Amino acid sequence: MTAGTAPSLTQSIAPVDAGAHVTAVGWLKDTAAFGLGDGGVLLARNGETHRVEAHPDAGVLAAACDGERFLTGGDDGRVAVTGADGSTRTLAETKGAWIDALAVSGGGAFAYGAGRRVTARDDKGREKVLEVPSTARGLAFAPKGYRLAVSHYNGATLWFPNVEARPEVLEWKGSHLDVTWSPDGRFVVTSMQENALHGWRLVPDKGHMRMSGYPSKTRSFSWSHDGKWLATSGAEAAIVWPFESKDGPMGKAPRECGVRPAKVSRVAFHPNAYVLAVGYEDGCILLIRLGDASELLVRHAVKDSGISAMAWDRAGRRLAFGCEDGQAGILTLP
DSSP states (O other): OOTTTSOBOGGGEEEEEOOSOEEEEEEETTEEEEEETTSOEEEEETTEEEEEOSSTTSOEEEEEEOSSOEEEEETTSEEEEEOTTSOEEEEEEOSSOOOOEEEEOTTSOEEEEETTEEEEEOTTOOEEEEEOSSOOOEEEEOSSSSOEEEEEEEEEEEEOTTSOSOOEEEEEEEEEEEEEEOTTSSEEEEEETTTEEEEEETTTTOEEEEEOOOSSOOOOEEEOTTSSEEEEOSSSSEEEEEOOSTTTTTTOOOEEESOOSSOEEEEEEOSSSSEEEEEETTSOEEEEETTTOOEEEEEOOOTTOOEEEEEEOTTSSEEEEEETTSEEEEEEOO
């Protein structure tokens, strides 16, 4: 089934005029927060919008959201936090360095990268700093505990900021971009400059996992709610790897969902169902049910309006998305 013949949810979208390239989306309970390339944060709720100047005269390079706080990092060297009430303030600041990597934990901690320096601040405001071998490209907190994964050139570093022990280095040659933990904490996976993913099976033996064959770089990945599947961008379909077994995807072929003549730019698994939102560089969005590969059209392709950000709300009833040309929208499921 193609996007042209898929049943449609296009009438269930409330359009949002973000006004600038949308670099990130998060949900603050019932409010959708859109991080913008011109430094603003647009809050949308019940058909009304409010713009917050989180980074005046700068751009939002990275964002992270925990449902209560929408954190943004900019090329002004600041980490700002924006609330659903429209308040914004500076959480952290550096001199002469961009904030282009951010992560938040469910326990209230956050971390940011500026060049080779990674700063982690716990829920009580205590800060620790780690210097990694090269620029920190991606950050991700473990699903449980206060542990941070940092991707960089030639691998990733696993760091307990509140412990004086030496960080653990996971080595693999090449440039590692984004990083993610599996929901059960058994696997760490990075995207790479070399159009591939690399993973480490942390238990029992730090075994390597190589996932290659992508025609372009993977810059978006999303785990299913139970951690059995990892969906990724970077091809003319969402590439979904199986992680149910103790060996992860090794020796198994991935699934290809939503094959279209355009590359997938963003993926977002539903928070409690095997339903995958897939956004494409040509502006199309599909919802795909993993069980039978059935498709629902959310958005038709729109010229120069590639999908650049997507996020489900916590209940999985609404999907917010943003585009390169400043268009955005909120899908509410019937």
